[in-house]
Amino acid sequence: MAKVYNWQLGRDMEYPYEAGHPDWQFAFVFNTNRCIACQTCTMACKSTWTFSKGQEFMWWNNVETKPYGGYPHNWDKKLLSMLDEENPEGQIWDEEAEQSKEGPYGRFDGKTVFEAAEKRYGPEGQQRVMGYLPSEADWRSPNMHEETATGPSMQPGAWGHSTQLPEHKVWFFYMQRICNHCTYPGCLAACPRQAIYKRPEDGIVLIDQERCRGYRKCVEACPYKKSMYRPTTRVSEKCIGCFPRIEGKDPVLSPDRDPLETRCMTACVGKIRIQGLVKKDREGGWADVPDNPLHYLIRERKIALPLYPQFGTEPNGYYIPPRWVPRGYLVQMFGPGVESAIEQYSCPDRELLAVMQLFRAGQKIIFSYKIEKGPKVAEVEVTMPDGKSKTQEIFNDTVIGQGRDGKELLRVTVEEPTFERDPAHVNSI
Numbered sequence: 001m002a003k004v005y006n007w008q009l010g011r012d013m014e015y016p017y018e019a020g021h022p023d024w025q026f027a028f029v030f031n032t033n034r035c036i037a038c039q040t041c042t043m044a045c046k047s048t049w050t051f052s053k054g055q056e057f058m059w060w061n062n063v064e065t066k067p068y069g070g071y072p073h074n075w076d077k078k079l080l081s082m083l084d085e086e087n088p089e090g091q092i093w094d095e096e097a098e099q100s101k102e103g104p105y106g107r108f109d110g111k112t113v114f115e116a117a118e119k120r121y122g123p124e125g126q127q128r129v130m131g132y133l134p135s136e137a138d139w140r141s142p143n144m145h146e147e148t149a150t151g152p153s154m155q156p157g158a159w160g161h162s163t164q165l166p167e168h169k170v171w172f173f174y175m176q177r178i179c180n181h182c183t184y185p186g187c188l189a190a191c192p193r194q195a196i197y198k199r200p201e202d203g204i205v206l207i208d209q210e211r212c213r214g215y216r217k218c219v220e221a222c223p224y225k226k227s228m229y230r231p232t233t234r235v236s237e238k239c240i241g242c243f244p245r246i247e248g249k250d251p252v253l254s255p256d257r258d259p260l261e262t263r264c265m266t267a268c269v270g271k272i273r274i275q276g277l278v279k280k281d282r283e284g285g286w287a288d289v290p291d292n293p294l295h296y297l298i299r300e301r302k303i304a305l306p307l308y309p310q311f312g313t314e315p316n317g318y319y320i321p322p323r324w325v326p327r328g329y330l331v332q333m334f335g336p337g338v339e340s341a342i343e344q345y346s347c348p349d350r351e352l353l354a355v356m357q358l359f360r361a362g363q364k365i366i367f368s369y370k371i372e373k374g375p376k377v378a379e380v381e382v383t384m385p386d387g388k389s390k391t392q393e394i395f396n397d398t399v400i401g402q403g404r405d406g407k408e409l410l411r412v413t414v415e416e417p418t419f420e421r422d423p424a425h426v427n428s429i
C-alpha cells in the first residue's frame with residue numbers, strides 16, 4: 001500500500017496506488033434542507049443513461065429518506081457496522097488535532113475502508129478494500145421507507161413540540177446520492193482488471209466497458225454502493241458524470257462549448273444542487289480560488305461537508321446538513337464540521353446568502369462569481385442551533401456567475417423578482 005494525503009481526514013492514509021491527481025475535479029454541493037424528494041433528478045438520470053434492458057435496478061442517482069431508507073438497503077448501516085468491528089475504540093475524530101486548510105475538520109483516528117482491509121482475506125488473498133456485495137433483494141426497492149420518520153412515542157398533546165427547531169424530536173430527511181467521483185476511489189482500488197480510471201482532465205471516474213469482466217469487485221468495494229452490475233452485458237456500470245455535458249458537447253444547449261452541469265443537477269426542482277469543477281494544485285490539494293462557488297462553500301465557509309468522510313475515499317460530493325436533525329446522527333454522517341455548518345446556514349451572512357442564490361440559476365458550470373451590492377430589504381428573526389433568536393439582515397445583492405474565461409453566464413438577485421402577466425394572456429388556453 002502507498003501513503004496518500006486525505007485532507008478530509010487530516011492525515012496520510014493507506015491506499016493501494018500512489019496518488020495521481022487530475023487538473024480539475026468534478027465536485028458538487030447538495031443542500032439537504034431544500035430537497036422535496038420529487039425524484040426529478042432520479043428520472044432525469046434514468047431517462048438519459050439507464051433506460052435499457054438489464055438496467056432496471058440501476059439508479060445512478062437516487063434520493064433516499066434517512067434514517068431508514070437506503071439504496072441498496074442499509075448500505076451505510078452495514079458498512080458502518082463493519083468499520084465498528086475494525087475500530088473497537090470507535091470511529092473517532094480528534095478535533096483538538098491541529099486544524100489547517102489541509103485538515104479543516106481535525107484528524108480522523110480510526111481505520112478507513114482501505115486500512116481496515118489489511119487483515120481481511122478472500123479467495124484471491126488479502127483484500128484491498130473492506131466492503132460487501134449487496135444481495136439481489138437489497139437492490140429491489142429503491143424507495144423503501146420513503147418519508148418514514150423516527151422519534152420517541154409522543155404523549156397526546158405533545159405533537160406540537162415534535163417539530164420545533166433547533167432539533168426536531170420526530171424527524172426524517174432526504175438524502176440525494178450519486179457517485180462521488182472520489183479522489184481515492186474504492187471501486188478503482190479493488191478492480192483486478194484495472195478497468196476503472198480517473199480522468200486527468202476532470203477527475204470523473206469511469207469503467208472501461210471493454211476491460212471489465214464483471215467480477216463485481218467494484219460493487220463490493222464502493223462504500224457508497226454506486227457501482228452496479230448489469231446482468232445483460234455482464235459488466236459493471238456507474239455514473240459517468242454526464243461527461244459529454246461537462247466537455248461542452250451538447251450542441252443545442254452549449255453551441256459555444258461551455259461546460260454544462262449534469263442532467264440530475266440541472267433538472268433539480270428544489271434548487272438544492274450546484275455542480276462544477278474545482279482546480280487542483282500540483283500536490284493534489286485544492287488550488288486557492290476563493291471566488292469559485294464550490295471552493296467558497298466547501299473550503300472557505302465549510303458549510304458543505306463530505307458524506308461519511310471516515311470511509312476514506314475523499315468523496316467529492318458535499319452536503320449542507322439538515323438543520324432540524326439530531327446532531328449525533330449528522331456528525332456520524334458528515335463528520336465534526338456539522339455544528340459550524342448548521343450555525344452558518346441558520347443565519348447566513350450577506351456573501352453566503354448571495355452565493356447560495358447560484359444554486360440552479362442556470363445550466364452552465366459557474367467557475368467564479370462576483371457580487372454587486374444592493375439595498376437592505378428585510379430583517380427576519382431566525383432560530384439558531386442554541387435555540388436563541390437572531391436577527392438576519394437581508395440585502396438585495398446581485399450575484400453574477402461567470403464561466404471559465406470570466407464571461408458572464410447569469411445574474412440573479414437575492415430578492416426574487418415578481419413578474420405580472422400581461423392581462424391579454426391571463427387565460428391563454
Ligand code: SF4
Nearest residue numbers: 179180182186187222
Ligand atoms: S462513489 Fe463509489 S463508484 Fe463512485 S468513485 Fe467513489 S468508490 Fe467509485
Ligand code: SF4
Nearest residue numbers: 035038039041268270
Ligand atoms: S430534483 Fe432536487 S428537489 Fe427533487 S428530489 Fe432531486 S434533489 Fe430533491
